[in-house]
Amino acid sequence: MTRTIRWLLDVLAVLVLTVGAALAVHGAVPGVRVAATALLVLFLPGYAVSVALFPRAHDPDADPSVGRSMVERLGASTALSLGLVAFVALAVNFTPYGITRTSILGGVVALTLAFALAGFVRRAMLDPDERYAPTFPVSALMFTNDHSWGADSHTTTYNLAVGLSLVLVVGSAGFAAWHGPSTAQYTEFSVVKGDQTVAEAAVLDDGEPLEVRLENHEGESQEYTAVVVAQRVSEGSDGAVQVRGQRVLATETLSAGDGETASETFQVSPPSGDDIEVAVLLYRGAPPSTPSRETAYRVLTLEVA
Known part of the structure; x- marks a missing residue:
């Protein structure tokens, strides 16, 4: 498959899976609901954020290990997803809708689609050779590359994004523990x-x-x-x-x-x-x-x- 097509695949997959998962959450099959919820909580939002933040392939001055870049994105997606979900939960708590499944689901789906579309636009504005095109070679799973993660300019940004996500997760847990379950009104x-x-x-x-x-x-x-x-x-x-x-x-x-x-x-x-x-x-x-x-x-x- 040519690079011209590959740069679109993950964006399209995120858009389709997000809409499908949102519909499946309200479905009648328990196993499907669990899988859809897991995608919306643990993966899709974070991957959409990475698509928007990093439209380019690796820094040309760094070792061009595209496969490892895919692993970075997949690995960071969970932390970024948890952070985004925590942010939505905190935000809707201060709206008239309150913390409900519908309000959190709506916020997560809306932000996921927005980040994915923003990533699509940012990639489309780049030269074809500069666009990130996902690939996942088997060699990417073998940690034998002598190149240090710190040498990649993307790593610092990823660390900051993941760190912020973890702060949001911990902060949300602390907020919930401090305020406790709200008294029934x-x-x-x-x-x-x-x-x-x-x-x-x-x-x-x-x-x-x-x-x-x-x-x-x-x-x-x-x-x-x-x-x-x-x-x-x-x-x-x-x-x-x-x-x-x-x-x-x-x-x-x-x-x-x-x-x-x-x-x-x-x-x-x-x-x-x-x-x-x-x-x-x-x-x-x-x-x-x-x-x-x-x-x-x-x-x-x-x-x-």
Whole structure:
């Protein structure tokens, strides 16, 4: 295979494997998911970084051991990958998305593709003879070359990149250990019946006021909206409740600081019928134009007596 084609192969492989691995992570085959995750955590991001940082073949003043250069890239890819993944995890922690599989996967895939494309552009701008073209001869695995790694101008840059990656990995571990697992953030939501609070299976008697109470454990002050709806329901073939129609009875806003409680009393008159339920839908902030159980942050359901 000519050098004209070889300089494209690893870039194309990184692009294809990254997209394929990102799709496979959400697949149904456990073994494939593990392999795809390993590629995205341990290899592809780091190799893409090396493609972007080092578009040239070896320094012409150094011993032209192209095979050894490939080994350098493969060896550094793991450390660079771990560093890039650690950087993404730290970065998304300070975004509204937080540290989730989707946010980290999206960040890693985006940066991997960006570095690979940057490497492609940088190689394309070089003279054909200067472009790095991957090859992996068997002799590259034999450490018999007397040439010292320190003599190669690439080695210092690699050492710096790998060192920075290790610092990011250690720093991420220290950050996680220092802050520890974040305390679960939630809001308690219940119906007040006399001197008791009921979170489920409550009954609304005819003419009885509907009092709801919430307790904010979100870590900061929150604005809530409670929407009371009368719903006509039926039981689906799978036993799940299906809403066939609804009418909004009342809407109120509530505010509570972290650790504080708030309550609201509604005077509602739902229609009667065995298939009627009253649902209280709690939203953080404003509700959508069509409130539903699926979009609500918390849901309370009451049978109508």
